Ligand SMILES: Nc1nc2c(ncn2[C@@H]2O[C@H](COP(=O)(O)OP(=O)(O)OP(=O)(O)O)[C@@H](O)[C@H]2O)c(=O)[nH]1
């Protein structure tokens with residue numbers, strides 16, 4: 469996977485945005501020109517802690533991304549982190565087809581317990597194919613395909629995600645090293661290729677249920693995830 473390192477174009481954290489900053493997505497200029505622009509932050513009370521929610525715009529695609537932070541992050545110590553790709557069905561609708569919602573909740577809970585950490589929430593729904601195509605992929609899975617076959621039957625790669633925006637987003641917070649909560653070694657490698665240090669990968673094995681058992685075994689067998697399933 470090629471992850472172009474986007475140029476950094478970040479506004480000062482304390483500068484209030486103009487309406488144009490906040491609302492106008494830039495026309496796409498292609499990935500090589502991708503820039504991430506910090507826009508604004510606010511408090512976000514959750515059941516576990518009051519996080520800071522930070523908004524960014526990828527000016528190349530117009531996509532809006534967010535980071536949730538807690539505590540002091542720029543002291544040079546590796547930061548407990550989750551790099552989470554959008555899953556509307558799992559994160560918002562309690563879908564049991566995947567483990568995303570449970571992982572997001574667990575990540576926030578663990579960060580709250582430590583009092584320090586970051587979640588990068590990347591708007592690359594459906595492993596990068598988008599929400600509507602994910603619904604089409606789910607339909608194919610209803611008919612018997614697994615999560616990888618379904619993507620491929622639709623003409624997509626099994627995983628179309630890019631992590632290039634993570635490095636400048638992390639740099640914005642003065643973070644260079646992560647203790648990354650993931651079961652996905654490919655995510656670790658992709659971030660390391662961007663220059664992000666990952667001294668520790670932390671398993672996040674939550675949200676297993678009968679409806680996602682096949683999905684999780686396919687992730688392990690075809691996508692290389694480190695997942696021990698309960699039946700084994
Ligand atoms: N195309 C497709 N995308 C899916 C399917 N199930 C979940 N997803 C997407 O897969 C992505 C999961 O992202 P992450 O939660 O970052 O997880 P991961 O890379 O699988 O690895 P972990 O860090 O271990 O969770 C999200 O974008 C989901 O929308 C599926 O069956 N098909």
Ligand SMILES: [Zn+2]
Nearest residue numbers: 555558566568
């Ligand atoms: Zn999901």
